[in-house]
Amino acid sequence: MRDIFSHRKRLAITITYQHHSDRGQGLNMDASQQEPTADQPRDDIFWVHDLGWDGRGVARRSDGRVIFIWGALPGDSVRADVVDDPPKGPLSGELRAVLEPSPQRVPHPCPHYYEGCPASLLGAVRREFSLNWKRDHLVETFRRIGGFEGVLVEDVIPSPRQWRYRERLEFTMQRIGELLKMGYQTRDGLLPIQDCRLGGEELVGPYRQLRRALPMLDEHPHLGEEIPLRLLIRANGRGQAVAVVFVIGKEVPDLDPLVAWLGKADLVGWQIRLSKSVKRRYFGSKLIREEGETTVYQTIVGHELPTEPISFAQANVRASKLLVRLALEHVTPESNLLDLYGGYGAFGLEHALRGGRATVVDSSPSGIEAGRAFASEHNLPVDYVAHDLGKTEGLEVDFSKYDAILLDPPRSGVEQQMLELLDNKGPSRVVYVSCHPAALARDLRRMKHYTTSLIIPVDMFPSTSDLETIAVLDRA
Numbered sequence: 001m002r003d004i005f006s007h008r009k010r011l012a013i014t015i016t017y018q019h020h021s022d023r024g025q026g027l028n029m030d031a032s033q034q035e036p037t038a039d040q041p042r043d044d045i046f047w048v049h050d051l052g053w054d055g056r057g058v059a060r061r062s063d064g065r066v067i068f069i070w071g072a073l074p075g076d077s078v079r080a081d082v083v084d085d086p087p088k089g090p091l092s093g094e095l096r097a098v099l100e101p102s103p104q105r106v107p108h109p110c111p112h113y114y115e116g117c118p119a120s121l122l123g124a125v126r127r128e129f130s131l132n133w134k135r136d137h138l139v140e141t142f143r144r145i146g147g148f149e150g151v152l153v154e155d156v157i158p159s160p161r162q163w164r165y166r167e168r169l170e171f172t173m174q175r176i177g178e179l180l181k182m183g184y185q186t187r188d189g190l191l192p193i194q195d196c197r198l199g200g201e202e203l204v205g206p207y208r209q210l211r212r213a214l215p216m217l218d219e220h221p222h223l224g225e226e227i228p229l230r231l232l233i234r235a236n237g238r239g240q241a242v243a244v245v246f247v248i249g250k251e252v253p254d255l256d257p258l259v260a261w262l263g264k265a266d267l268v269g270w271q272i273r274l275s276k277s278v279k280r281r282y283f284g285s286k287l288i289r290e291e292g293e294t295t296v297y298q299t300i301v302g303h304e305l306p307t308e309p310i311s312f313a314q315a316n317v318r319a320s321k322l323l324v325r326l327a328l329e330h331v332t333p334e335s336n337l338l339d340l341y342g343g344y345g346a347f348g349l350e351h352a353l354r355g356g357r358a359t360v361v362d363s364s365p366s367g368i369e370a371g372r373a374f375a376s377e378h379n380l381p382v383d384y385v386a387h388d389l390g391k392t393e394g395l396e397v398d399f400s401k402y403d404a405i406l407l408d409p410p411r412s413g414v415e416q417q418m419l420e421l422l423d424n425k426g427p428s429r430v431v432y433v434s435c436h437p438a439a440l441a442r443d444l445r446r447m448k449h450y451t452t453s454l455i456i457p458v459d460m461f462p463s464t465s466d467l468e469t470i471a472v473l474d475r476a
């Protein structure tokens with residue numbers, strides 16, 4: 001007998017866990033619960049038929065209304081309370097019990113999953129099922145949001161690893177009562193995390209040391225209370241870990257307790273940064289203390305590119321190598337490539353190392369500086385332009401000079417003004433890389449002068465419901 005999803009501070013749930021010879025360990029229906037019959041519909045029991053992109057299970061209530069339920073998986077019969085019942089639109093449900101588990105369920109390797117951690121919900125289903133679900137859901141998103149029928153969508157390319165693939169993890173540091181804890185935010189508040197199985201091996205030891213040393217900060221009650229804190233722990237590309245503590249506020253607090261705490265872990269280096277808001281911590285924070293070697297190295301075709309610990313890089317480095325290779329297969333090798341939202345130039349630099357030329361545009365000064373230095377050191381024909389691509393005014397790039405554009409915007413997609421410019425002036429080939437299928441489908445639909453010839457999904461975020469997608473477009 002084992003509890004599943006006993007939401008802390010909420011209901012205790014009893015579900016029997018049994019061994020079935022035909023499908024390994026599975027969940028069995030709680031004998032005290034019966035499925036509703038046709039003449040006795042129950043509004044708290046649901047059969048989950050799908051999963052939303054945010055990882056919530058999708059079901060229908062007996063009146064036909066759609067309900068989203070955290071932690072429920074396709075094929076599950078669950079008992080859930082309706083916690084949000086707006087006059088229009090979908091309902092939200094709080095999972096109380098998995099009555100009849102989906103045949104696709106497998107035991108989740110992380111104990112935090114059973115405490116309500118939402119970080120790796122798809123770790124509870126067979127990997128093959130999750131890859132197929134991602135592809136089917138992508139096709140459906142393209143049909144529903146993009147209005148596409150019959151676009152070729154390839155099978156999802158699996159990540160080399162399902163677990164321990166993330167090069168960086170970020171935790172909230174917050175007080176629970178008197179004690180400072182580190183963990184992930186859930187809808188029930190902070191869930192302290194012992195070890196996140198998504199994080200790479202380099203992160204495990206230093207994170208454990210920091211967690212063990214956390215009580216030394218308990219006697220500084222302002223930390224994690226009036227002063228919110230975030231911890232970023234990141235692999236440095238050479239088998240070691242770097243940490244960044246973001247202190248959220250206007251004034252620099254007494255840093256000695258944090259310095260002593262960071263000193264307890266085998267980190268190759270650390271930074272403490274001050275940021276006025278949580279939202280601006282990456283782009284708007286100021287370095288206030290640093291120790292050791294904090295450089296994070298990206299490897300591009302065997303060459304190391306040094307970057308700042310807060311600069312953007314794909315979280316799953318092994319899968320991102322596949323992503324870059326697959327995307328560049330659709331760009332002629334000796335061509336002139338415009339790499340928009342290029343960061344330090346992961347695509348543009350690799351294209352140049354294969355004999356092409358590139359211009360990289362991004363708004364992040366640190367990414368541009370790192371890429372420019374690398375291009376100069378290796379004598380690569382890559383130019384860098386710093387520009388906020390939210391606006392087209394002032395963009396000193398002539399689209400007609402390029403044979404292809406590679407676009408890799410943030411989750412929200414490409415701003416309307418920029419998309420229109422691209423649609424009207426873009427070259428014969430556009431390769432659009434996106435981590436948000438719905439935003440991608442919306443943007444492709446708006447590009448009236450292009451046809452989408454191929455969609456390649458890459459499982460950059462295994463065990464989660466997120467998906468990275470490459471779309472290959474040709475001027476019609």
Ligand SMILES: C[S@@+](CC[C@H](N)C(=O)[O-])C[C@H]1O[C@@H](n2cnc3c(N)ncnc32)[C@H](O)[C@@H]1O
Nearest residue numbers: 341342343346362363364388389390408409410
């Ligand atoms: C998904 S990342 C891709 C980065 C790069 N292609 C890579 O793979 O490393 C999105 C990039 O868009 C940049 N970005 C976000 N908003 C931007 C904007 N308004 N204008 C220009 N670049 C922006 C970020 O700095 C980040 O480098």
